[in-house]
Amino acid sequence: MAETRQQAAKRAEQLRAELERHNYLYYVLDQPEISDAEYDRLFNELKQLEERYPGLVVPDSPTQRVGAEPLESFRQIEHPRPMFSLANARNRQELEEWRRRLSKILKDAGEDPDAVTYVTEPKIDGLAVSLVYRDGHLASGATRGNGEVGEDVTNNLRTIGAIPLVMRLEPGEKPPSLVEVRGEVYLPLAAFERLNEERAAVGEPAFANPRNAAAGSIRQLDPQVAAARPLNIWCYQVGYSEGLKLDSHWQALEWLRGHGFRVNPEMRRHEDFTTVYDECLAWEERRPQLDYDIDGAVVKVDDYRLQDILGIAGRDPRWAIAYKFPPSTAETKLLEIGINVGRTGALNPFAVMEPVEVGGVTVSHATLHNEDDIHRKDIRVGDTVIVQRAGDVIPQVVGAVTRKRTGGEKVFHMPEHCPSCGAATVRPEGEVVVRCPNRSCPSQIVESIKHFVSKGAMDIDGVGEKLVERLFELGLISNMADLYDLRREDLVGLELSSSINEKGKRVPHRLQEKSVNNMLSSLEESKQRPYHRVLFALGIRHVGSINAQLLAARFPDIDLLADAGREQVAEVDGIGPKIAEAVEEFFAEPRNRETVSRLRRAGLNFAVTDAEAGAARPLEGTRFVLTGTLPTLSRSRAKELIEAAGGKVSSSVGKGTDYVVVGENPGSKAEKARELGKTILSEDDLVRLTEAG
Numbered sequence: 250m251a252e253t254r255q256q257a258a259k260r261a262e263q264l265r266a267e268l269e270r271h272n273y274l275y276y277v278l279d280q281p282e283i284s285d286a287e288y289d290r291l292f293n294e295l296k297q298l299e300e301r302y303p304g305l306v307v308p309d310s311p312t313q314r315v316g317a318e319p320l321e322s323f324r325q326i327e328h329p330r331p332m333f334s335l336a337n338a339r340n341r342q343e344l345e346e347w348r349r350r351l352s353k354i355l356k357d358a359g360e361d362p363d364a365v366t367y368v369t370e371p372k373i374d375g376l377a378v379s380l381v382y383r384d385g386h387l388a389s390g391a392t393r394g395n396g397e398v399g400e401d402v403t404n405n406l407r408t409i410g411a412i413p414l415v416m417r418l419e420p421g422e423k424p425p426s427l428v429e430v431r432g433e434v435y436l437p438l439a440a441f442e443r444l445n446e447e448r449a450a451v452g453e454p455a456f457a458n459p460r461n462a463a464a465g466s467i468r469q470l471d472p473q474v475a476a477a478r479p480l481n482i483w484c485y486q487v488g489y490s491e492g493l494k495l496d497s498h499w500q501a502l503e504w505l506r507g508h509g510f511r512v513n514p515e516m517r518r519h520e521d522f523t524t525v526y527d528e529c530l531a532w533e534e535r536r537p538q539l540d541y542d543i544d545g546a547v548v549k550v551d552d553y554r555l556q557d558i559l560g561i562a563g564r565d566p567r568w569a570i571a572y573k574f575p576p577s578t579a580e581t582k583l584l585e586i587g588i589n590v591g592r593t594g595a596l597n598p599f600a601v602m603e604p605v606e607v608g609g610v611t612v613s614h615a616t617l618h619n620e621d622d623i624h625r626k627d628i629r630v631g632d633t634v635i636v637q638r639a640g641d642v643i644p645q646v647v648g649a650v651t652r653k654r655t656g657g658e659k660v661f662h663m664p665e666h667c668p669s670c671g672a673a674t675v676r677p678e679g680e681v682v683v684r685c686p687n688r689s690c691p692s693q694i695v696e697s698i699k700h701f702v703s704k705g706a707m708d709i710d711g712v713g714e715k716l717v718e719r720l721f722e723l724g725l726i727s728n729m730a731d732l733y734d735l736r737r738e739d740l741v742g743l744e745l746s747s748s749i750n751e752k753g754k755r756v757p758h759r760l761q762e763k764s765v766n767n768m769l770s771s772l773e774e775s776k777q778r779p780y781h782r783v784l785f786a787l788g789i790r791h792v793g794s795i796n797a798q799l800l801a802a803r804f805p806d807i808d809l810l811a812d813a814g815r816e817q818v819a820e821v822d823g824i825g826p827k828i829a830e831a832v833e834e835f836f837a838e839p840r841n842r843e844t845v846s847r848l849r850r851a852g853l854n855f856a857v858t859d860a861e862a863g864a865a866r867p868l869e870g871t872r873f874v875l876t877g878t879l880p881t882l883s884r885s886r887a888k889e890l891i892e893a894a895g896g897k898v899s900s901s902v903g904k905g906t907d908y909v910v911v912g913e914n915p916g917s918k919a920e921k922a923r924e925l926g927k928t929i930l931s932e933d934d935l936v937r938l939t940e941a942g
């Protein structure tokens with residue numbers, strides 16, 4: 250290209266601004282406007298320009314986020330103002346004592362303690378950093394260190410996309426000569442889990458919690474390490490500034506947000522103290538849904554003038570306090586590894602542990618995924634293990650505390666016989682899962698019937714897991730099609746379980762007429778479920794709800810699918826050879842064909858109706874935001890449903906949002922949605938929408 254140096258310089262500047270804008274849209278607002286490929290194209294254009302004209306490279310260039318050389322050691326940086334820590338409150342009483350102490354000081358100083366406003370925010374469990382911007386440009390970034398002096402980790406912090414290299418300014422706005430922005434760098438929980446697995450695979454010890462993982466990533470001399478980890482930041486304070494006048498913490502947060510910094514959208518300002526404790530509890534409720542770990546909520550006095558009056562006690566400011574939650578990871582002993590046999594015959598190992606409190610809940614069982622995972626994490630029976638409860642209701646074992654080994658721990662091996670039916674187990678080449686190959690294995694049958702009736706599948710309200718087990722035990726069902734042959738007289742009065750009363754007498758619990766009516770009407774109603782739901786409910790291996798929709802769209806009648814053969818099935822966009830093989834295997838089994846025809850005779854949908862054919866993707870082009878706990882659907886399941894229907898899910902409510910799905914204990918997203926007049930949906934509304942047509 251024969252551009253002049255001047256043209257190149259102009260284009261480079263354009264590209265830098267453009268790339269930083271897309272970084273901001275992607276990392277800070279979570280509302281990207283362009284695809285990753287388009288971003289890469291712009292990035293490469295800039296990189297090539299800078300290669301042709303090395304003089305154009307500036308430290309703020311997006312190309313300089315990665316690629317700095319490893320350091321010999323970290324330089325020390327003195328913070329412009331000391332970084333303090335926070336005093337803790339562990340319960341409501343301690344929180345109120347804090348408020349009484351500060352009220353007294355303010356009263357003595359002639360202030361009205363009832364006129365104090367507060368700000369509540371999450372206490373991120375990560376690594377505190379200080380970012381210094383000179384004339385709007387990131388000049389340095391440091392760890393907290395001893396509070397006065399930290400380590401210069403600028404090159405590592407630059408790799409974090411959400412940290413602006415240049416702050417965002419209004420046209421004509423002059424940046425303050427100096428601003429120190431403080432925040433918490435963290436590793437998202439999913440990345441934390443993945444990282445620990447990778448470490449165990451190469452024999453490195455697991456990080457005990459996401460905080461250690463974030464600190465371990467930032468305190469590395471080679472910036473490539475930080476660049477390879479999806480670190481993120483929440484900014485929560487302006488530490489020191491020159492040329493910027495702020496009167497309150499809330500103003501500082503708004504200033505930060507307005508200048509391109511990632512500020513948690515759920516921070517709240519309180520006109521008085523009455524709602525502060527409730528908000529701390531709300532954070533505790535929200536905690537399991539967050540993709541970052543928080544160890545408490547921080548309460549701050551908003552007004553800077555009052556903060557100054559309150560001052561510092563030792564290392565802790567009197568104007569702030571951390572309301573701490575019980576820790577979300579804990580150590581306990583792994584007593585035993587148990588096995589569940591799933592509906593596809595997979596032997597699923599789970600941990601049986603000495604009961605321990607994690608995140609305020611007593612836990613004694615946790616998932617262990619599969620044998621390889623157990624070995625990758627080097628978890629042995631008898632080990633002291635780290636259990637985590639976060640992001641998910643099911644606790645996880647993240648790793649073993651190897652230094653606490655006594656030598657008596659035992660390496661785990663999957664059983665050679667199915668614990669349910671005794672058949673010899675198999676582990677197919679290239680698979681991580683050990684299976685029971687016996688298709689008549691009672692565990693597999695019961696589990697597949699449970700899947701059939703479950704919410705995402707046939708959604709048969711009146712038939713729960715326990716009832717399925719009992720009906721199977723009694724020989725009333727031995728197949729999902731048997732459900733539709735159940736008769737009232739077989740069910741009313743059926744003994745479900747029994748208990749012993751105060752007099753030591755056994756009291757049977759029987760199925761009541763009302764429950765039976767409910768069961769039968771749910772079964773009847775389930776005949777209305779669309780074909781793709783029925784297909785999913787059959788429980789064909791690898792055919793989840795999305796694959797079922799893809800298959801139903803291509804093979805609008807199950808007979809077409811049953812006779813298709815794997816090549817034809819694999820031609821469907823989004824369906825791979827593994828799925829196609831599983832479909833073929835399923836229909837090769839006469840028993841499965843028999844089940845399908847019995848269900849069809851019972852009146853279930855095995856073909857796409859005309860109405861469905863017209864609206865396969867009813868939510869095409871619509872944007873959703875999820876907040877709060879939904880009654881039955883997990884976050885990921887709700888997201889799957891939306892995406893399958895053509896919709897998109899984003900994390901914050903904005904102009905582009907169409908619907909906000911609100912569950913229990915919603916965050917401020919629900920408020921924001923109401924403010925912006927967005928349509929609020931319940932789980933039921935959502936399910937109905939995704940099925941529209």
Ligand code: IVH
Nearest residue numbers: 333334335370371372373377433485547569
């Ligand atoms: S304010 C008052 N706000 O908690 C000065 N700190 O225990 C303290 N932290 O070193 C900083 N989230 O690493 C503040 N929203 C938040 C925070 C927060 C996490 C960390 C920070 C600090 C430690 C104090």
